[in-house]
Amino acid sequence: MMQTANTAGAWDDAHDGGLTASTFRQALGRFGSGVTVISVARGDGHHAMTANAFMSISLDPPLIAISVARKARINEYLVEGARFGISVLTDSQQPLALHFGGRPDSDLLPVIEWQKGVPLMGESAATFVAEVHQIHEGGDHRIFVAKVLQLRWREAAPLLFWGGGFGEFMARRPAPGGFLPHVPDFWC
Template sequence: MGESTMDIRELRNCFGRFATGVTVVTCKHAQGKHGMTANSFTSVSLDPPLVLVSVDRRTKALPYLKNNHFTVNILRESQQGTAMHFAGRAQDPAPFEWDGIRIKGSLAYIECEPWAEYDGGDHVLVVGKVIRFEYEDGNPLAFYGGKFMKVAPQ
């Protein structure tokens, strides 16, 4: 199938068959704190410790993330409102509390310094070097087929 005949909507639906966790990537800059919801997050390397977040070139958060420290907040299943808030559906009052640039109550925090950025077509692949992390037990918020889901043990 050539690129010109590929149905992008259907490709997105196909990609959506891969279940993911949900994160909010946060950072601090001159205008304050900023965050964006991302499910395109992955670990890259343990030595050195690297993670990758794929960021849409059109997102307002991209200029704030460029060459900046950032934190990946892995959300728990009770934080769906937080995910929606940072996905552009801001809620008042905000359904979360800040703890520095962390989202309080998240399942895990991965603090990163900038490592590299790569062209990813309509996205930028932002790679960070992990400088600090914390995690706890709990149930993650999942995303599958365009919907939030719960992860259930087999």
């Protein structure tokens, strides 16, 4: 039998106004995720932001989704048909996550690789070039569903985000034949 401890106290109910943005954010922080940089081309170069709201939507056709706050400047470039990049950061790319997450470092010189007119972070665990397919309104965010046009990946440990901080992945046991185990089709 599994036992759980409720360290947060009483349940917070969203329907009666008891759910605050702070409490909601703290609960969402219990979900560990990877860290990405979303990037777009501009006439004068590129614009990028750190995000962990990234997910796969469909294998056939290959679709992904990102969720971006309405107040983020990158929204003006993410229109239907626009191309953008997703770079999945490695555990050694935390400085990029901070830089594009609102803590700019004037000494940091990101390695930018261009594919299909889209800027991508060099040396990432995976990169995707995608095209905005659908846009959905979601409260204070916009959800962009996009078709994957090109991707590249390499075996590298990911940068993770949990509970408001960064972390690294540590396998409990190594996968046979390499870093990433084979994923059965029924899991996808």
